[in-house]
Amino acid sequence: MTIQTQPIDLYYFPTPNGHKVSIMLEELGIPYKMHPIRIGKGDQFKPEFLAISPNNKIPAIVDPEGPGGQPISVFESGAILKYLAEKFGKFYPTDARARVKVDEWLFWQVGGFGPMLGQNHHFKQYAPEKLPYAIDRYVNETHRLYGVLNTQLEGQDYMAGEYSIADMATLSWSLGWEKQGMDLAEFPNVSAWQERLKARPAVERGLALQLPEEDQVALADDKDAQGVLFNQRAK
Incomplete structure (x- = not known):
């Protein structure tokens, strides 16, 4: 059984894709630290985030205890789920x-x-x-x-x-x-x-994960935020 001693860094906004990984982390019961990515404010375009998620989308993770004991970053929600499932041997069959x-x-x-x-x-x-x-x-x-x-x-x-x-x-x-x-x-x-x-308690916790109040963005009501999110082109 793999033991995680250092928290996994979760780069997150509470969208359906973000919830996939927050649910998985809660189901695994491993330590993690959530880093808010205010997608309506453009955090996803910052160089430090692009270094781990070049598609400028959440979620992304950094596991400080990756293969060979070295840090690894993973972007794309499906890839993150597979990485975590294979590492910890849960929620993904061996057959x-x-x-x-x-x-x-x-x-x-x-x-x-x-x-x-x-x-x-x-x-x-x-x-x-x-x-x-x-x-x-x-x-x-x-x-x-x-x-x-x-x-x-x-x-x-x-x-x-x-x-x-x-x-x-x-x-x-x-x-x-x-x-x-x-x-x-x-x-x-x-x-x-x-x-x-x-x-499932872990699913409930994963779905409930929110950003700190000061980092929250009401995407449905914020036209400026929608302008950041939609109609982007290559830069």
Whole structure:
């Protein structure tokens, strides 16, 4: 069993992607230190953050006790979940076939469920011009993906059989179902799965992790913050 003596540095903002890693760290019960990244204020573009997350996105971690005892930084939420799961030997099976199943659903989330729901959020909530075609496109795709998840959860408690990083990756995005224009009554397996996961104390703690009051940014109401977040180009 791997023992973590020094805290892992978590670079974080309380978004669905941020919550994936805060949940995992809480589930592992290892020490970590949260560093606020005020994405509405442009912290993600600072050189010191880009050195560990060159895609200027949260979350990112630095593990001072990485491979060979040397520090390692990891960016991209799926990569972080896999790194932590493999290091600590939890929430990621050792059996090859079972591991493929977790990978399938983890990559389904990072490649589809998250990005499509993110576009749904953008065009429904943030776009200054409400474009019916764009809204319909992403609401319909969101609905399809919830259907895929609901089918996968038929007859089993978790996405890949046992509770895993695939569930952690997917939960926080699914909790925005009302804003996404979904009726969860259509997806009873998803609803039951959400309640099952939210009942876990570590999940509750991970979802509750917030920035200090002085670092909080109300993205939905702050037009300046939205200007920082959206329509960025290569510099």
